[in-house]
Amino acid sequence: SLKREMRNLSEECNLEPVTVSMAYVYFEKLVLQGKLNKQNRKLCAGACVLLAAKISSDLRKHEVKHLIDKLEERFRFNRRDLIGFEFTVLVALELALYLPESQVLPHYRRLTQQS
Numbered sequence: 001s002l003k004r005e006m007r008n009l010s011e012e013c014n015l016e017p018v019t020v021s022m023a024y025v026y027f028e029k030l031v032l033q034g035k036l037n038k039q040n041r042k043l044c045a046g047a048c049v050l051l052a053a054k055i056s057s058d059l060r061k062h063e064v065k066h067l068i069d070k071l072e073e074r075f076r077f078n079r080r081d082l083i084g085f086e087f088t089v090l091v092a093l094e095l096a097l098y099l100p101e102s103q104v105l106p107h108y109r110r111l112t113q114q115s
Contacts, residue, residue, distance in 0.1 A: 002045045003027070007111065009074050013067050015053055021107035023052035025099055026089070035092050042075040046082050047089040055097045 003024060010020045026048040030036055036044055053059060053067055072079050090097075 006045055006049050009070055013070055017111040018108055019052045019056045020111055021104045022056055022099055023048040024107045025103050026093055030092055043077055043081060043085040046071040046075050047086045050086055051097060
């Protein structure tokens, strides 16, 4: 259900399917590392979307602010917590934000077939 929320929010903010796919990969990597728990899962999802949007889109400052506003509203957390957690997620992903095509493509195909 968190992935569905990530997708819906990304569509509202006009993010590309490839951006959502990258966010999914980041999120799944955190799950596989055992980094998620009940308290931080929404922050993790939000940080993954934010990082994917920053790395794959050339967002303007107001677009990033709009995305953060939407994340804050949808996942019901504080923007300051999100910004702080963004770095935690970045470290957990070992700063590896550029992903091989083989990891992104399955999600991208699924997303484009659904819409």
